Amino acid sequence: MGNRENRNGGNRNRGNGNGNGNGGGNGYNFRGFMPARKCTYQDFLKFQPLSFNGTKVVVELTHWFEKMETVFHICNCLEKYQVKYATCALLNSALTWWNSYKRIIGIEAAYAMSWEELMKLMTEVYCPRNEAQKLEIELWNLDVKGNDLNAYT
Incomplete structure (x- = not known):
């Protein structure tokens, strides 16, 4: 079955490989923090x-x-x-x-x-x-x- 990292498609926290761990490779760099959401x-x-x-x-x-x-x-x-x-x-x-x-x-x-x-x-x-x-x-x-x-x- 392989190790857990390989079963889940690799290290999901790696992101786009730039070391910022944004997880989605979407071009945004939040460095582990999501920006504050507007208070409705x-x-x-x-x-x-x-x-x-x-x-x-x-x-x-x-x-x-x-x-x-x-x-x-x-x-x-x-x-x-x-x-x-x-x-x-x-x-x-x-x-x-x-x-x-x-x-x-x-x-x-x-x-x-x-x-x-x-x-x-x-x-x-x-x-x-x-x-x-x-x-x-x-x-x-x-x-x-x-x-x-x-x-x-």
Whole structure:
């Protein structure tokens, strides 16, 4: 029967003989790595991004930002799609705000903004500086009361 390599038609990882091991001899040289596939909206949704409904709660918005960034990273979402995909997760008053904002600056300009610009804008709208300062002061003024973790929740 011969050895395994000969039964399977030779070393399949040899490719076109140029030592790159592309396996198919198709002229592409990936050096063992396939290029990142474009993240589609369906791919993005598979990672279950959080929705944001526009509640003016700093923590909720921060969690939404963090989850979005995690999903962008995991699904290799290109920067040019990040705002478009993320804003599809807006609900209720947040969606109304976004639609109004798009009408004011234009759809193309709205979707041309970077994720960082959107985060800054949403922070200004949903986390007024005085609210963030209140939370910061509350955090700094917490008193430790023994080992009772329930006292802090």
